[in-house]
Structure formats: structure tokens, C-alpha cells
Amino acid sequence: MKPLIQCLLGLGALCFSWFSFLSEPGAGYPPGGLEESEVFVDTCFADTSICPGDTIYVAGQAIAAPGTYLFTSDLPPECAGVLVLDVFERNTYENRLDITLCHGENARFGVYTFGRTGYYEIRLPARNGCDTIIYLNLVVSDMGYPSFQTQPDDGSGNGSIDLAISGDGLFFEWSNGATTEDIDGLEAGRYEVVITNADSCRLTRNIEVKKLERFAVPNTFTPNGDGINDYFNLLASEGVPRVLTFQVFNRWGQMVYDNENPEKGWDGGFNGEPQVADTYFYRIQVQRQIGPEEVLSFQGDVVLLR
Numbered sequence: 001m002k003p004l005i006q007c008l009l010g011l012g013a014l015c016f017s018w019f020s021f022l023s024e025p026g027a028g029y030p031p032g033g034l035e036e037s038e039v040f041v042d043t044c045f046a047d048t049s050i051c052p053g054d055t056i057y058v059a060g061q062a063i064a065a066p067g068t069y070l071f072t073s074d075l076p077p078e079c080a081g082v083l084v085l086d087v088f089e090r091n092t093y094e095n096r097l098d099i100t101l102c103h104g105e106n107a108r109f110g111v112y113t114f115g116r117t118g119y120y121e122i123r124l125p126a127r128n129g130c131d132t133i134i135y136l137n138l139v140v141s142d143m144g145y146p147s148f149q150t151q152p153d154d155g156s157g158n159g160s161i162d163l164a165i166s167g168d169g170l171f172f173e174w175s176n177g178a179t180t181e182d183i184d185g186l187e188a189g190r191y192e193v194v195i196t197n198a199d200s201c202r203l204t205r206n207i208e209v210k211k212l213e214r215f216a217v218p219n220t221f222t223p224n225g226d227g228i229n230d231y232f233n234l235l236a237s238e239g240v241p242r243v244l245t246f247q248v249f250n251r252w253g254q255m256v257y258d259n260e261n262p263e264k265g266w267d268g269g270f271n272g273e274p275q276v277a278d279t280y281f282y283r284i285q286v287q288r289q290i291g292p293e294e295v296l297s298f299q300g301d302v303v304l305l306r
Contacts, residue, residue, distance in 0.1 A: 044079035047086040051130035056087075063087055092130040096137070102201035103142040114138055141199040143167050148205075152212040152291045153188040159209035160184035161191060169198030213238045213290040217282070220303045223268030232282075232302055233265025238290050245285035248302075251278060268304050277306040 050056055055064040059074040063085075071083040099107055106115040110124045117140045123131040146165035153159035162182050163172075172179055175192040183191070188211040195203045214237040221232040232248070234241050240263075248257035248266050256270035268275055284298040 043081060044075075044083045045086075046083060047088065049088040049090045051090055052092050054130075058085060059083070065089075090128050090130050092128075093126060093132040094135070095133075096135045098137045098139075100139045100141055100199050102199065103140060103203075105140075107136070107138060109134060109136070116140060141197060141201045143170070143195060143197050143201060143203050146195065146203070146205060148207055150207065150209050151184075152210045153186060154212040154291075157185060157187045159186035159188060161186065161207055161209065163193065163207075165195060167197050171196045210290050211238055213241075213288050215241060215286060215296065215298065217284065217298050217300060218302065219300075220305055221268070222305045223274070224306065231261075231265040231267055232304075234284050234286060234298070236286075242287045242289055243284065244287055244295065245283065247283045249281045249283075250275070251280075256280070274306075275304060277304050279303050 048056070050063070050066070053064075055062050057063070058069070059071045061069070061071070063069060066087050066089040069085045069087065071085065072081075075081075075083050101107060101115070104115075106113050108114075109122050112122055114120060114136065116138070118138055120134075120136040120138065122134040122136055124134070126132045144166055146163055148164065149162045151158075151160040151162075160183065165181075170181075172181055173194040173196075174183055176183070176186075186209045188209050190206055190208045192204065192206050195205070216235045216237075218229075218232060218235070221229050223230045223232075234243060234246065243259060243262055246257070246259040246262070246265070247255055249255050256275060257266040261267070279301050280303075281301050282299060285295055286298070287293070287295050
């Protein structure tokens, strides 16, 4: 009699076996006429599968490739004879990708995010138990940061922008319609440029062309405390001037003011006493802050009126 039994190998094995009786029925042995039998397992058959690149261990042997393997030792008790194991390789998915991104963009695969130039091997779990493998060649197209120099407009529309940026195949779109890297003949104001490179990456910058700083010195002032024209000071067309020297002298050459109050200027007094209505002489040096870095000098006379 040869019944079919299952071997509990964890591999889905089927075993062929037979029973051999140790005593004939009714022979009086063993006492009481009971029958004893011994199971002899001849051959077990099993199958399993592996993912590419994986290794499994059966009966102390490493298996890393599909095929049919025969084992005769170190088997589970249920298969004390011979185990025939068929190993199959499950399908896996491999793909090689070449991706170009713009600066600030990211490539995402599952829970992984990549934003730097490099070569990556990405493993993602698949439903069949094998990893999906992606070989990613990632290039980040970075135009860098453009630098620029501007020249202010002196009021005649002669401002300019000198732009500098590295890269090939660059295309420029300015808000005034220009398509060159540098532009001139500009009035004071803000200008936007959109830079596109050969990988269709775009970079936007806003650049301001300022008005050239101009200065003026009043020829009279009236320090009478009415809040109108009470101080004598240098006037600037843009912001607050950077005054280096500001001195005022009376007609006898005595210095009555030496830039003691830079924010407001001379209030017409000296040593706490109001000075008489008269003509005074000034010497002023100022550093230009908008436009060419240069020191400008002014000298002349101003009339103090009471």
C-alpha cells in the first residue's frame, strides 16, 4: 500500500511513501495481536521561487539561481530520504532612466526623492515579492545665479544693465521687449528678465535702474523757527546724501558750523547764539551713493535772513 502524504517543509512538497508491517496480522506478535508499522519515505518533491539576485538556504546549501536541486542529507524528518527541489525565478522589473531636471525640481520614486546630479540605484517593493529596480541617471540643469551691474539714468534715459550668466543656448526676454543679454538706453525703473536655457529651464530676475544722484545747495535760508527753510543743508535728489565735510564760515573767516548736525544742517547759530543776517561761506564734500563712486565738492555762499 503506497498512500500520498504531505511533507511539512514550508516548500509545498509532496512525498511518496509506503508502509511495511513488522508482523503479520493474527501472528500473535506483538502480544494482543496489535500491528505496528514503520514509514519509509522514498522521495519528496518540492518547488519554490526566488527573486533575481536573492539567495535562499535549503538543507545548509545556498541557492541563488533557478534550477532543480537534489538533497540527500540534512533534511526534515518527514523527508529522511531524498528531496528534489525545483527553484523558479520570479519576474522582476528593471528600468534605466535618464532624467534632466531644472534647479529646484525633484524626481520622486515611491518614498525616495532626488534633486542632485548623480547616478542612483532605486529598489521599490513589487507585488510578487521581488523589488522593482530603477537605474537613474539624474542631471540637474543649473544656470547658476546671474550677476549684474547697472548704470543709473541721469534723467535723459541713458541707464543700462550689464548681465553676466554662464551657460550655453541661453535666451533672454526683457520686460521692455529686448532679447539681448545686456540692455541700455533705459529710464529709471524696474526691469524683469526671463532667462531660458537649452533644457527649457527658466530663471526670472528683477533689476532696478536708479536715478543718478544729483545735489543742490540753497542760496538762502531763514532760521526763524517757523518750520520752513530753517536749516541750511545739502539737498540730494535721491535719499539722504553721505556728507563727508560740511563747514560754514562768516565773512571774517571764523568757522561757525562743522557738520555738528548732519541730519538737519546748520541752524544759523554758533556757540548757542543766533548769528546775524549776513552772507556766509560754505565748503561741502559729499560721496555719491548712486552712480559712479566719487567724491563731489561744493563751495560758495549762502545768505542768512532774519
